[in-house]
Amino acid sequence: MVERLPKISWSGTSAPTHREPDFEHAYAVILAGGSGTRFWPLSRRRRPKQLLDLLGRGPLLAQTVRRIRSVIPAERTYVFTNELLRADVSRCLPGIPRDQIVAEPAARNTAPSVGLAAHEILRRDPDALMVVLPSDHIIRKPAEFRQVLGAACRWAATEGRSVTLGLKPTRPDTGYGYIRKGARVARIAGQDIYGAEKFTEKPPLPTARRYLTSGRYLWNGGMFIWRASTLLENLACCHPEMARGLAQISSAGGLRAGATLRRVFPKLEKISIDYALMEKISNIYVVAADIGWSDVGSWAVVYELQRKDAAANVRPPRSICLDSQGNMIVSPRKFVVTVGVHDLVIVETDDALLVAARGRSQEVGKAVQELERRGYAPLL
Amino acid sequence: MVERLPKISWSGTSAPTHREPDFEHAYAVILAGGSGTRFWPLSRRRRPKQLLDLLGRGPLLAQTVRRIRSVIPAERTYVFTNELLRADVSRCLPGIPRDQIVAEPAARNTAPSVGLAAHEILRRDPDALMVVLPSDHIIRKPAEFRQVLGAACRWAATEGRSVTLGLKPTRPDTGYGYIRKGARVARIAGQDIYGAEKFTEKPPLPTARRYLTSGRYLWNGGMFIWRASTLLENLACCHPEMARGLAQISSAGGLRAGATLRRVFPKLEKISIDYALMEKISNIYVVAADIGWSDVGSWAVVYELQRKDAAANVRPPRSICLDSQGNMIVSPRKFVVTVGVHDLVIVETDDALLVAARGRSQEVGKAVQELERRGYAPLL
Numbered sequence A, B: 001m002v003e004r005l006p007k008i009s010w011s012g013t014s015a016p017t018h019r020e021p022d023f024e025h026a027y028a029v030i031l032a033g034g035s036g037t038r039f040w041p042l043s044r045r046r047r048p049k050q051l052l053d054l055l056g057r058g059p060l061l062a063q064t065v066r067r068i069r070s071v072i073p074a075e076r077t078y079v080f081t082n083e084l085l086r087a088d089v090s091r092c093l094p095g096i097p098r099d100q101i102v103a104e105p106a107a108r109n110t111a112p113s114v115g116l117a118a119h120e121i122l123r124r125d126p127d128a129l130m131v132v133l134p135s136d137h138i139i140r141k142p143a144e145f146r147q148v149l150g151a152a153c154r155w156a157a158t159e160g161r162s163v164t165l166g167l168k169p170t171r172p173d174t175g176y177g178y179i180r181k182g183a184r185v186a187r188i189a190g191q192d193i194y195g196a197e198k199f200t201e202k203p204p205l206p207t208a209r210r211y212l213t214s215g216r217y218l219w220n221g222g223m224f225i226w227r228a229s230t231l232l233e234n235l236a237c238c239h240p241e242m243a244r245g246l247a248q249i250s251s252a253g254g255l256r257a258g259a260t261l262r263r264v265f266p267k268l269e270k271i272s273i274d275y276a277l278m279e280k281i282s283n284i285y286v287v288a289a290d291i292g293w294s295d296v297g298s299w300a301v302v303y304e305l306q307r308k309d310a311a312a313n314v315r316p317p318r319s320i321c322l323d324s325q326g327n328m329i330v331s332p333r334k335f336v337v338t339v340g341v342h343d344l345v346i347v348e349t350d351d352a353l354l355v356a357a358r359g360r361s362q363e364v365g366k367a368v369q370e371l372e373r374r375g376y377a378p379l380l
Helices: A060-068 A083-092 A110-124 A142-156 A205-214 A228-238 A240-252 A258-267 A273-278 A299-305 A358-374 B060-068 B083-092 B110-124 B142-156 B205-214 B228-238 B240-252 B258-267 B273-278 B299-305 B358-374
Strands: A026-031 A077-082 A101-104 A129-134 A162-167 A177-188 A191-201 A217-227 A284-289 A319-322 A328-330 A335-339 A344-348 A352-357 B026-031 B077-082 B101-104 B129-134 B162-167 B177-188 B191-201 B217-227 B284-289 B319-322 B328-330 B335-339 B344-348 B352-357
Touching: A026 A060, A026 A110, A060 A077, A060 A083, A060 A129, A060 A142, A077 A083, A077 A110, A083 A101, A101 A110, A110 A129, A110 A228, A110 A240, A110 A273, A129 A142, A129 A228, A142 A162, A142 A177, A142 A191, A142 A217, A142 A284, A162 A177, A162 A191, A162 A228, A162 A273, A177 A284, A191 A273, A205 A217, A217 A228, A217 A273, A217 A284, A228 A240, A228 A273, A240 A258, A299 A328, A299 A344, A299 A358, A319 B358, A335 A344, A335 B358, A344 A358, A344 B352, A352 A358, A352 B344, A358 B319, A358 B335, B026 B060, B026 B110, B060 B077, B060 B083, B060 B129, B060 B142, B077 B083, B077 B110, B083 B101, B101 B110, B110 B129, B110 B228, B110 B240, B110 B273, B129 B142, B129 B228, B142 B162, B142 B177, B142 B191, B142 B217, B142 B284, B162 B177, B162 B191, B162 B228, B162 B273, B177 B284, B191 B273, B205 B217, B217 B228, B217 B273, B217 B284, B228 B240, B228 B273, B240 B258, B299 B328, B299 B344, B299 B358, B335 B344, B344 B358, B352 B358
Parallel strands: A026 A077, A026 A129, A077 A101, A162 A284, A319 A335, A328 A344, A335 B352, A352 B335, B026 B077, B026 B129, B077 B101, B162 B284, B319 B335, B328 B344
Antiparallel strands: A129 A217, A162 A217, A177 A191, A177 A217, A191 A284, A344 A352, B129 B217, B162 B217, B177 B191, B177 B217, B191 B284, B344 B352
């Protein structure tokens, strides 16, 4: 796909830029082991969303690293993925030192990996701050994002504080986690920092509607900032068994302790960092981040983010759309003709073709489950 | 596509079969030079509709020859096509003698070819009857068709008579020619033969509606039966210049007179046999033929003729249709997934993809015109 993003209206021209000292001890921990199905047939097990160039600006993972490069350099960036994806992740991120691209020995969700990263980073810097970031979201205001991160880092530099970024909800989405803001505790570099009173995962629709209208809730975008030592203290407190396992790996050499890692890591509790800590510990803060965030959750979202032709179609140059409106067409090789169709998602790859109502593109995952059930392994 | 035609309810189990003597002097002239665009992207200039296997029973042209084989053998069958298609037509019809597959030196519509065929056939049999047939229609009651043909041949054996097959209209189609029935003049082998009072090409919708309700009109399916000598007499009368040109070719050797053929044929009047004769001459008769005829005019018609799944989709085995109804999917190689879409035509080939509202599939030709305008030659 070619570059089609709508022009961003930069809101922060007069806002202060981030201060370099805020990031002096900051290490990025980028989580790139995820596998989704909602971008089938483009996404596959070996080519999940973070490796896709959905918006013509490079793979989402590469964008994630590029976005923070000016504040957290490659030497202080760690990427966690799995064995299946490691080679492609490395190819995608030529600047990152090879030994900082870590293939998890087993899929244990995010908490064990974040714990492992904390130990690793603490070896390098006892004052290290961890900036944990998903690898498959987009942020359309990268300068504002770096400002927010700088403020979060400055606040999290004090032992014991955990900071998360909250996104202002725009719809009563039942697929996200919500954070209830408490009192404002600080204002740093133009960013308001609030106490985080409560985390709620995927609420039912009436609840989500209430959250939206209350104005007191923010979406949890899975971006966390804390001292590595604070994270390990919290883990020791809430998940002592996991903490012991991680300590065992660390004393054997951490990421370089291949045998111990392969033996101990797969036994660690399989749990996300949200469930493991954020919903349990106190002393959590949230920065309300106006950064043009989207988790790009379906083909319909990709459609919204792209530039359209006069009939609101997103389509390749080699196509003819007769009396067709609101369609999103991905076909890098074939010529596409549409006649009298509207609001479809049409995606064509070497071995598969998807034609879906755009409003139902999040259901594509169901079809992938069905493919799995029928044993069509090459298509997964 | 696999065999999916609905079972035909054979109406004629007790009807008399055709009599061999009716076909003793019958020669088939099959017109296979046509090029359409409504089956794009499957149909191309080099692979028009008559060469497509649209219904899983072989190419329409091969079906046409097979359908009459038991009454008009290969030795008495001529096929007219063009240089571009000749090799593929020959491959499609291995039983037909090579010198009876004729590539027209220029596209002059059907009248000059039919005239050329008449001369050729007259050399072999002065009593020859010509059975002129299109090559891109389907007939779902082949036994009834042969009975109708037998009756038509018997009636046309008398010098001066021309016979055409009329199909009972099922809708006020404005794309067909209509024939007004006159008085019944005979009943042969269970078939009623009427005088043909008037031919009307592609009437406007109100007229077509009137024709349909009157019960006096039949569709012109382009199937004609007459003595070769009668055809030539009519041509000499209505189109003396064309008749002279044809006579010139014939006296030089007919189909074997390469140089004369290439010189004279391209100058013959470009006109269809319907316009050239049927609308002008008298002594024309029509047999009302109940033979399960269809000209398979669009993807929508192919859809109607195929067997559907429980959700009324026509689709390949390698497909998953979630909450999708009434779609027609042609994808010989790719796995297809649909989600929440209905009444679409989806056709995928090596280099192109069509997604059209089924009810508008006859507009595909407009897109092909647009491709032509833009100069996408490989896609035509």
